[in-house]
Amino acid sequence: MGNIKKLAGQTIWYGLPTIVQRMLGFVLQLFLTSIFVTEKFGVMTQVYAFISFMNVLFTYGLETSYFRFAQNTDKERLFNTLSISLIVSTTLFALLLIAGSGPLAAMLDLHGQTDLVVLAAGILFFDTLATMPFAKIRQEGRPRKFALVKILTIVTQILLTIFFLVLCPALYKEGHSWMQWFNPEAGVEYFMLANLLASFFGLLYISREFVSFRWLFDKSLWQEVIRYSLPLIIVGLGGMVNEMLSRLIFPKVYPFPDEVTDSQLGIFGANYKLAVLVTVFIQAFRMGAEPFFFNQSRNEDAQHTYARVMKFFVMALGAVFLVVSLFIDFWILFITRGPDKRYAEGMHIVPILAMATVFLGIYYNLTIWYKLTNRNMTGAWITLAGALITVGLNIWWIPQFSYTGSSWATFVCYAFMMTVSYVLGQKYYPVPYDVKRILFYLGLAALIYAGHGWLRSQHPGFWTLQVCGLLGMGIYMAVILFMERSEFTRLLGRRKV
Numbered sequence: 001m002g003n004i005k006k007l008a009g010q011t012i013w014y015g016l017p018t019i020v021q022r023m024l025g026f027v028l029q030l031f032l033t034s035i036f037v038t039e040k041f042g043v044m045t046q047v048y049a050f051i052s053f054m055n056v057l058f059t060y061g062l063e064t065s066y067f068r069f070a071q072n073t074d075k076e077r078l079f080n081t082l083s084i085s086l087i088v089s090t091t092l093f094a095l096l097l098i099a100g101s102g103p104l105a106a107m108l109d110l111h112g113q114t115d116l117v118v119l120a121a122g123i124l125f126f127d128t129l130a131t132m133p134f135a136k137i138r139q140e141g142r143p144r145k146f147a148l149v150k151i152l153t154i155v156t157q158i159l160l161t162i163f164f165l166v167l168c169p170a171l172y173k174e175g176h177s178w179m180q181w182f183n184p185e186a187g188v189e190y191f192m193l194a195n196l197l198a199s200f201f202g203l204l205y206i207s208r209e210f211v212s213f214r215w216l217f218d219k220s221l222w223q224e225v226i227r228y229s230l231p232l233i234i235v236g237l238g239g240m241v242n243e244m245l246s247r248l249i250f251p252k253v254y255p256f257p258d259e260v261t262d263s264q265l266g267i268f269g270a271n272y273k274l275a276v277l278v279t280v281f282i283q284a285f286r287m288g289a290e291p292f293f294f295n296q297s298r299n300e301d302a303q304h305t306y307a308r309v310m311k312f313f314v315m316a317l318g319a320v321f322l323v324v325s326l327f328i329d330f331w332i333l334f335i336t337r338g339p340d341k342r343y344a345e346g347m348h349i350v351p352i353l354a355m356a357t358v359f360l361g362i363y364y365n366l367t368i369w370y371k372l373t374n375r376n377m378t379g380a381w382i383t384l385a386g387a388l389i390t391v392g393l394n395i396w397w398i399p400q401f402s403y404t405g406s407s408w409a410t411f412v413c414y415a416f417m418m419t420v421s422y423v424l425g426q427k428y429y430p431v432p433y434d435v436k437r438i439l440f441y442l443g444l445a446a447l448i449y450a451g452h453g454w455l456r457s458q459h460p461g462f463w464t465l466q467v468c469g470l471l472g473m474g475i476y477m478a479v480i481l482f483m484e485r486s487e488f489t490r491l492l493g494r495r496k497v
Helices: 002-033 038-059 062-069 075-099 101-107 114-129 131-139 143-173 188-205 219-253 258-296 302-326 328-335 342-366 368-372 376-428 435-457 462-483 485-491
Strands: none
Touching: 038 075, 038 114, 038 219, 062 075, 062 131, 062 219, 062 258, 062 368, 075 101, 075 114, 075 131, 075 219, 101 114, 114 131, 114 188, 131 143, 131 258, 143 188, 219 376, 258 302, 258 342, 258 368, 258 376, 302 328, 302 342, 302 435, 302 462, 302 485, 328 342, 328 462, 342 368, 342 376, 342 435, 368 376, 435 462, 462 485
């Protein structure tokens, strides 16, 4: 139980920078809306979507591979080999992006803004070079160092953004001669420049992890790692498709005028963000769980540890799902803070997307079986099948049910991936998951939400709903504490009375 307690503590530390980033990002978004017109936001969205996809190619699964091979390979030799691989490939990829910035800008509809592609290449360059030092920290179980560097990098980006978008325009208007370099027409460019510089400083903040680095390259080890990691590119790209494709397909298949389509897509996107609390928890858990699972694989009782972790994970996911779903009326205040109140029309999709994200979290937990058994290609096929389901159901359901259909498509996709991964995992790497209790806890969370939803339909008032939401949370936690009292007693290290 000590290992699970350690994982829980690491999840908190890994979650801290994620939560800080989300909170500061929310504040920054409010700040940027007062500076950027909607067209510039559209440009920024396109560029950062491009960066997200390219990040999968730049890192090509080496982070997970490091955790896998660190179990039976000299860690220093592994770190040197993979670092050299990333340094060489990242330099090559970045130069290719810069050389092809013109055609890429045209493909991304950036209207000749090649400088944005160049800035994106720089961001990818520094972020990718930091991959192995961060992987080393996670593998060695140093979440405090991870959190410190991440938070410092986030704060640096915020300060640089304020410098370029607030201080520099003010100084330029005052006519300072030394500000002639500043272009008042540029906005997105300076935001990305702040990101680029923050990524550079982030690499500096973590540069001490390179102290032991040597230019020693093991070709045979690298070939073995690459065979393992290449399918993870498909997994990563497929995951990006599953997460983002519904919003890309929507305007193509929704059979209404553009203004109606844009409005519906806006409502969908705003409510999609309300499921972010579940995502934040899953991201924090994955940061600690991936190296933890690989480190545990050497122990005889590894499968039982994985099963126990899954049960605690699902209990926590159920609680986060309820926090999102029971207090919808409270969360909706954040996305209806402007004059347009139509965002509230889509709040019924939030629980659907939140539960879909719960399934995705369980799926991530289950993927350890193909990573440990070197069956990454099977994981790639599962992800591709999920992407096909996402495409097919979105094309079928969006014309009939708008964003509600797209939300259910996401739900079905992640439920499918979770189920298939569990079935195949039990075949190739059986783990004694407590399926009955897991289903019971998920069912209990869904039942409490359904009861609260019925109460909402009776229109009892805002504060009555909040109090009943707290009551629902209390019931969920009380049931878990009662059913898992022996587990919590062991976890807390106390003797049973």
